[in-house]
Amino acid sequence: MSSPATSPSSRHLDAPSRGRAVVGWCGDLLFGPEAPARLLAVQALFLALICIRTVLSPYPKLAGAPAALFKPAWAVSWLDAMPPRWVIVVVQVAIVAAGATWFLVDRSPRWRAPVRRGAYAAAWLGFFFLAALRGSRGKIFHIELLLVWASLPLVFAPGDARWSDRRPQRRFGWPIRTAIAVMAVIYCFTGIWKLRNSGIDWVLSDNMKWALAWGRVRGEPTPLQGVAVWLADHRPLPELFAACILAFEVSFPLVVVFRRVRPLYVVAAWLFHMGTVLLLGLDYTVWPATVTILLIDWPAVSDRFAARRRHALVAPEPVR
């Protein structure tokens, strides 16, 4: 379970004190301490993901869309047409430059904090703009939205986190914990809406069978279309998949409270989203990447590897 900074034994407290302890525990879910090293790792990985996405996604191809096909997203409703190609390319270059600056400024302690904050904010804003353009084609485009929302709290994070600093502090913790809560809300709503729109029949009916049978609606067939059709034809596998997906989504907020379940959700996210890519042709790989960045305690993983390496180095040679 998440370790709140204040964890008095509630059995020995009077009612007001117990109330304060509960409020403090709830507050710690969002505003509790984390190691500065973890904040640094999460920011670095988010920036890397944003830059990779910016470079690899075909944003410049959005240019030239006829006005009738441009339905500006609410966030860019001030635009009356898709911007020209050069504007999109300039934004892409600015995002990558901001990302590079964030990494390079590490060598300058004097400028590190303000420049890092500015660079992260610039990269996020640029990515937000590009994602909004993609969402301006007549339908909400969800693929980048989890990353957009989950990386937002880190725009307001302190810029002076150091990799060598492992002492948990609240001012480094709140952006990570808030981002995890944001991600949990989003995943939970994807499950809630399945229940609201279709009820438990989303699992118990032939819904998943037909989803697998239809496969990719537009474009080339998926690499594993044959497997998808085979699965669709073998009850109760489709119902089992549907149950796992719904349980994964609806229960996602558990990661906010229980640290121990986080690795399980990372694995489940990759299985779920790789399944949708290979079987249905829906490429949501940005989502499990975002889950991984936020739910893995990177300094702890790094320390564990370092300790194992040290142990391997000092371990005596086996006697032959």
Added chain:
Amino acid sequence: MSDRAASDRVPVAARLFAIALLGALVYTGWNAVEKWPFTGWRLYSNRKGPTAGSYFAFRVDSDGRTHRVDYQEMPDAYSRAPYLLEKFDRYPDQQREAVCAAIAEGQRGIGLDVDAIHIYWERYEVRIVDGARVKDRIEREFRWSCAEVPGYVAREEAGEGA
């Protein structure tokens, strides 16, 4: 209180921001407010069945033959036009005409002959026969003719081209 403990506080503005952010996501999520970047997160929430229907655009050439519009042949800017077609019955004539004109222009842009764009409602059924997927068209209904060149006269449909 030590200096470090005093400096290790979450600013009030940060607390307010976090609560407002989560509150906005919960409100827009629950009420399905579709104003990007806010959304209801209704991803694949409707039950799928063995049949599904949608509007499809067809190019009519100067010989009167109809050809299904292939968006993959066209620039990426056109790739989401099918989503606009899904809302065609809710569009006013003027908006429908503008979308058709854009599709016609895109088709001409890749060297195709376009006299008009026809919009059909089509319904398909998927079945699994001997472990293989079989997709059949079970319904086809002409709905609109748009983006017509001057002097275009609708003829008896000359058949569906490749």
